[in-house]
Amino acid sequence: MFDIYYSYGSYFTNINVREQAQTAVDIVNELWPQYEHIFVYDNATTHRKRPDDALSALKMPKAPSGSSARHPDANIVGKRKKRDVDGKLVYNSEGKVILEDVPMIGAKLPSGEPQDLYFPVGHAKAGKFKGMQIVLEERGIAAAKLPTQCPKFKCADTSDSAACCCRRILFNQPDFVNVKSMLKVECEARGIQVLFTPRFHCELNPIEMVSRRTLNGIEAIDGVPLLFMRRFVNRSHRFADGYFNKHLSGPEAAWAARKYHGHRTFPTEVLDLLLKAKL
Structure with a gap:
């Protein structure tokens, strides 16, 4: 663990990320040697730095x-x-x-x-x-x-x-x-697979939404309700549908997500609605 808020003296660099990954590899290989482990990172330049x-x-x-x-x-x-x-x-x-x-x-x-x-x-x-x-x-x-x-x-x-x-x-x-990134090369050398989330990971990764909600200190005491987690998953489904199936841009997907916040996917006529909304 590391403090990323007020008391941390500097940015968490690629070297820090790779050192932390090696420590994590030591832990998972010692505690769960019978499993194949996969580390997932967001698509940050700090994580994807190449040699x-x-x-x-x-x-x-x-x-x-x-x-x-x-x-x-x-x-x-x-x-x-x-x-x-x-x-x-x-x-x-x-x-x-x-x-x-x-x-x-x-x-x-x-x-x-x-x-x-x-x-x-x-x-x-x-x-x-x-x-x-x-x-x-x-x-x-x-x-x-x-x-x-x-x-x-x-x-x-x-x-x-x-x-x-x-x-x-x-x-x-x-x-x-x-x-390959240096992080990926070093982890794979020790038998750990590394995956990176898509570039629009904030919209497609419900875990990030849960993490942001825990930044509220008072609510974080009791954790994030399961209902909110389900809503975050639905929101990710909507953005994924907009990007991959409807071929929407970022602003278009954001508009549609607000309008159809209760749905898992966007309606087939969403492109016509975008034209009417002059987006």
Whole structure:
């Protein structure tokens, strides 16, 4: 347990989350070794933090790094806190932690063979990122005529088969999609499966609603009534129905949930009602 309210001195970081998870693994494996355990976390960036050298297409240029005369020293790499041989953080003269470059790893060609994202030793641009065009062409995807990305990366087609720009294609490549969080990697190494709730977990997770209600100190003394828990479950069902079956947006689902608060699902004519309400 940890205090997340007034007396806790700092944010609960990814390191704290992973340390807590390892303690939890020790407990469940000792007390209930006969069961297969699954840890469920909400979709927070603190929980889903990836390794510093993880694949990411978000800032990759189409051309090789350093091609611009204005930025000849540019390169696409990850950043991690520098540590000495004893594992302690290294600080500069201003007392700030020094960050060091770390190349991205884990890329794979369609054949399953490793793909190096950087030019090899002996190349004129040795150590530089190859650029998305070359990376895609090495995967058998023609990218010379494609733009680097759609305006503000708001692609009209966001499906897995989208081929509108270099960034979207690379973003959807299996090795980029399937990068695991450090929390997931460490738990799976000890036989624990990790699941993350959907991004709209507040609406789809009744447990979170129960937790919020217990923040009221007076009512928390007697706990949350079973009737309220059932209502929270119904509310989650309504949002799930709106998102997955009716294809509603967040504001649309919220409006429908207020209007049909006594139902488990929304009526089939909810889209017509939204149009009439000018939403």
